[in-house]
Each structure stands twice: as structure tokens, then as C-alpha cells.
Amino acid sequence: xxxxxxxxxxxxxxxxxxxxxxxxxxxxxxxxxxxxxxxxxxxxxxxxxxxxxxxxxxxxxxxxxxxxxxxxxxxxxxxxxxxxxxxxxxxxxxxxxxxxxxxxxxxxxxxxxxxxxxxxxxxxxxxxxxxxxxxxxxxxxxxxxxxxxxxxxxxxxxxxxxxxxxxxxxxxxxxxxxxxxxxxxxxxxx
Numbered sequence: 285x286x287x288x289x290x291x292x293x294x295x296x297x298x299x300x301x302x303x304x305x306x307x308x309x310x311x312x313x314x315x316x317x318x319x320x321x322x323x324x325x326x327x328x329x330x331x332x333x334x335x336x337x338x339x340x341x342x343x344x345x346x347x348x349x350x351x352x353x354x355x356x357x358x359x360x361x362x363x364x365x366x367x368x369x370x371x372x373x374x375x376x377x378x379x380x381x382x383x384x385x386x387x388x389x390x391x392x393x394x395x396x397x398x399x400x401x402x403x404x405x406x407x408x409x410x411x412x413x414x415x416x417x418x419x420x421x422x423x424x425x426x427x428x429x430x431x432x433x434x435x436x437x438x439x440x441x442x443x444x445x446x447x448x449x450x451x452x453x454x455x456x457x458x459x460x461x462x463x464x465x466x467x468x469x470x471x472x473x474x
Contacts, residue, residue: 341469342374344386350377351471358471359464361427365391366406375469378429380420387419428465434458 343351343360351358360375363386376386387393393416395401400413405426414422421441432439435458438448445460464470 344374344376344382344389346382346385347375347377354471359462359468360471361465361467361469363390364406364426366404367391371406378424378427378465378468380424383420383423428467430463430465432461432463434461439463 341360347358347360359378361378363372363374363376365372365387372390374386374390376382391404393401395416397415397417399416401416401419402413403410403419403422405423408426410422424441430439431442431445433445433448433452433455435449435455436452438445438455440448442460449455449458449460
């Protein structure tokens with residue numbers, strides 16, 4: 285069954301939607317539609333008539349595959365990397381691996397781990413340059429992504445929570461839990 289999009293991470297209802305993947309160069313457009321209306325997109329076979337019931341987002345091909353084969357939810361965030369005064373706006377997953385892959389593939393950022401890099405996230409007020417190894421964690425802050433200890437609810441960066449669990453005897457059997465940012469969009473199995 286195709287996954288469906290749930291706008292806003294904190295809402296607990298499930299939308300009655302489906303989607304189709306449409307190849308668009310090297311990305312995929314995921315078209316989410318309500319089943320009872322006709323589509324406003326030209327040549328779309330879905331028969332939806334209401335633009336308010338439709339959401340078209342561009343995602344990386346790997347995200348489309350992950351969403352299609354998801355055993356767990358897939359969270360995506362709008363990329364705001366600004367190149368030539370035009371933010372990207374493609375939806376990406378919030379893992380460090382996916383952020384770095386997106387920066388490399390879509391924005392041509394290929395640096396060694398030691399290289400300095402300016403954050404071009406719109407808006408970012410940081411005036412210092414970051415190491416390539418730190419940029420994914422920095423972008424995670426823009427996305428509002430945090431992690432927490434499942435035992436004591438300590439909320440911090442992933443590495444800080446992992447270190448806390450390792451050093452704290454009362455939390456030794458705890459797990460690191462993701463706390464999504466407020467702008468997260470959840471793709472759930474329908």
C-alpha cells in the first residue's frame with residue numbers, strides 16, 4: 285500500500301489520501317491527493333478536482349523508496365539551502381547521511397571533513413564557517429531536530445544523549461529517541 289502524508293507531526297489523525305510518484309529529472313514529485321476529488325494537475329490520472337486537497341512535494345529518489353518500503357514512519361523537512369537567493373525547497377529526510385547526500389548531490393558541496401563551509405540555510409545568522417563534519421548537525425538545529433533519553437527525558441543532540449546514556453547508571457538501559465522539529469512532515473503507511 286502507498287504511504288500517505290500527514291501534515292504537522294503532532295496531529296494524531298490519519299488522512300484518507302494516496303499518492304503516485306512522477307519522475308522529474310533526478311528527483312521525484314510525490315503527489316498526495318484526496319480520493320474523492322479531481323486533480324488540478326494537467327495530465328494527472330488521479331481525478332482530483334480540488335487544489336486544497338492536493339500537495340505536491342519534491343523528494344530525493346532515496347526518500348521516495350524509503351517511504352514506499354517503510355516499516356516505520358518517514359519524516360521529511362523542506363530544504364532551505366539558499367543558492368543565488370533561491371532556497372531549494374526540496375523535501376529531505378533529517379538524518380545526517382541524507383542531509384550530506386542532498387548537499388553533495390543537489391548543491392554541489394563536495395568538501396573534505398576539514399574544509400570550512402559557510403551555512404547557506406535561509407535564514408541563518410551564524411557568521412562563522414563550519415567544518416563539513418559539523419554542517420549536518422548544524423542543519424539539524426535549523427530543522428529543530430533533537431534527541432531525548434527514553435528514561436529521564438534529557439533532550440539534547442544525539443551524541444550528547446548517547447554519552448549521557450553510556451555514563452549514567454540509571455539510564456543504562458535507555459534508548460535514544462528522536463524528537464522531530466516542528467516543521468517535520470510525516471509520511472505514514474496508509
